[in-house]
Amino acid sequence: MLAQQLVNGILLGATYALFALGFTLMFGVLRVINLVYGFYFTAGAFVALWLTQAGFPLVLALPAAAVGAGAIAVVLDAVLLTRLRRTKADELSSLMVTLGAVLALYAGMAAWLGPDIRRLRPGLVGSGALDLWGLRVTVAQLLILAASGVLVGALLWLVRGTRLGLAIRAMAEKPDAAALMGINTAGLAATVSFISGALAGAGGVLIGLNFNAIHPYMGEQMMLRGFVVVIVGGLGDIFGALLAGLLLGVVEVLTAGYLASGLKEAVGFAILVAVLWTRPAGLFGRTDVRRA
């Protein structure tokens, strides 16, 4: 049973890591805890839901959902945060704005579409489970695991190994200096918003596929886990988010499997508070993405 539980934990943790990637990138570069991020996640899942209902295959619906969520992210980011960035408002102002916005967006969406859970058309990916040496995993779970790994690698390459990454790191370090050196910081902020939003959207589709449950508040529920992952992993630390996501998943599953299932949700927050007390820069010690 322990082997299966560890597999359950890693697969669950992969969903948390996948969710948190764009969130931590956004903080690392734009210095904003953007709570609307959870809405991009919901939006991506709904775009894929509607496209697959209209008969499009998943290989088309997934990238379309990512692009759609990215576009929404660019627009919302511009509407909500441009003004604050111009006036150099503090982190708390942007936190409050995105908090209010995401609450209104979830509630508006629930009022418009109804709060019911929707399901993707069966048979998009093999819905049955595979039996690997006695361990049961589904195709969707393997997709998520692969996607998390690939996306972490791609993000690290983008930030460290490309000219865009150089500009992003410059902006994360000192936005004013970057602007003076001729980097178009407004355009770069939009690019980073797009990448984050697209990551959120893709995560929404894959996680919606895995749990087969799509509803307006799905981003809000993930967001609470997302806080834990990005704080424990270190705000802005991409690799840290992957490790922290997997850790959280395994700890939650082991708590539910061997201690008490009622404590499953609380254990993550207990870790969060403990990390804030002792190692506020994150469990893995690297202060943030500026050194990603």
Added chain:
Amino acid sequence: MAAWLGDLYWTYQNVVVALGVNGLLALSMYVVLAAGQLSLGQAAFMGLGAYSSALMTLTLGWPFWIVLPASCVAPVAFALAVGGPTLRLSGVYLAIATIGLGEVLRAVYLNVDALGGALGLSGIPEQASPGVIFAVLAAALAVLWLVGRSGTGRAMEALREDATAAQAMGIDVGRVRLAVLVASAVLAGLAGALSAHATDFIGPNDFGFEPAVTILSFALLGGIGSPFGPVLGAWVLTLLPEVFRGFADLRLVLDGLVIVLAVLFLPRGLLAWRMPRKAA
């Protein structure tokens, strides 16, 4: 009192109670914001006050005039535990830690049988009359008004405008921040005790994330120039859904929009009036 007037009052008594309780909650958010911090744990502090006071009444049988002040103990203890380590860090950490506090407490309420689990605690005697609630609100307003005009009030404002400069001026930043968080826990704890003793029943889902955000919208709508602003904001947002029936679906949309618009366009709030101060 004429019978129809009595009926009218009875009909809206719960709304009157909500005005008083929400006014106190808005003040509890105000004191934190006034010192440049953000806590999303106000609902959690309220829940601690509500649960601890309900237990004191139901199982210990203490009289209400002891229960009410004692209801501040648990919220203050948690404020110290969460606030102490996080206040050194930038404001976002306190905000996130207080969200975490709310979720951990919810799990505790749900899993401890003595706290009723999902069934909550019911049969709490209705000992908090609207008179008591508004007396507490008035006292809180008066204290905050006096503090706001004093040196402490100036220190809080300096902290809000520029923490580094405030420190350079000799203000003990950590201490003011912790004091402010404790004061806000007291106010929220009182609000919780009063509300528990006005409505018979409390449940674990009354003190989650969404109430915390609603409390923030009270304070931001009213503005933090003076303690009267947040109370006004709370009253407006409490009455609106009563005036427009069938509004439940859109209440949270409104609360959220209020926050967005207030931060972006009305940084001083609806009541953009700053209290007069004595010269230093």
Added chain:
Amino acid sequence: MLRRRIALAAAVLAMLAVPAHAGDPVPVGAVEILSGPNAAYGIAIKAGLDLALEAVNAKGVLGGRPLSLTVEDSGGTKDGAINAVRKLIGRDKVAAIIGPTLSNEMFAAGPVANGRGVPIIGTSTTAKGITDIGPFVFRTSLPEADVIPVTLKKAIARGVKTIALLYANDDAFSKSGFDSMKAAAEAAGLSIVAIDSFGSKDTDFSAQLTKIKSLKPDAVAISALVEPVSGVLLQARQLGFGKETLFIGGNGSNSPKLGQIAGAAADGLIVGSPWFVAKPDKLNTAFVAAFRAKYGKDPDQFAAQAYDTLLILAEAIDRAGDADPTKIRDALLKTDHTGPLGPFRFTDHRDPASTEGVVVLEMRGGAFGIAQ
């Protein structure tokens, strides 16, 4: 022209001069969730009430007075339910109230009506302790504690000896249902091998299910609303639960939505129900036909319970001989009614007296039928 106007005025005056009682409507109220996440329940209940109101007002109560029904929205919140009850009693002066929808709302709003001496009748509140609120609080919904033993009897007849219990620990309905399951399983002599919980908005149940699977119970009983139950069943099949495990649902599973969401994964689940759409007796078939004619779809158990409850209330008002809340309360205690739910009486403690009407249903091919 002038003469006609005078005639009209005289007619109006004559109408106004009618003695205050004879044709006056008797005001009753209902508090249901008509907006927000749980609106589906309240809307079903309102449909049942509206249909029953037509039936009652075909002849009226107290010698021809119509019943006027005011339905207030609680939004599913405790404050919403309290405000609605206060409004109905203080402003609309209702003689009795039906609702609220959720047990938690009743725990908050019931004491208000009880304190004012106005009968309040829950049609969908199954939690333990509802009628302990006070002497004016009634319910027509069978508490889970009465339904579950019937379901477990069926399971034992199929050879179940060991059972695992799984429930949503964050809503009153599911928790209370679990408490009843546990008590009933112990009373029936079943051996409980595991007790696990989850949050009603969770989507991942793999840890709990893996643990339960390793203990190999004959049956798994789930107390939760229909959405999480569907999620549990879907994931259980993925983790390899097969036909050897009997799934048992609580009242939350008793919804056609289970088949729609979980599909084949729900096949074989059994659940006890106070009512079933295809129950063949005359009163029920007439009710179902009338409901289909008015709304173009099948009623669910919430609509059926609400329909019967308004009929029970109307009969009580007639027996009371007066629209006085205390007299109505006393008359309610003497209820002897037969409707779509079957024969109905209240116990002295104002709960439903009989479990005769309970049928055990089994999910087959995405729809419920009578369990064999």
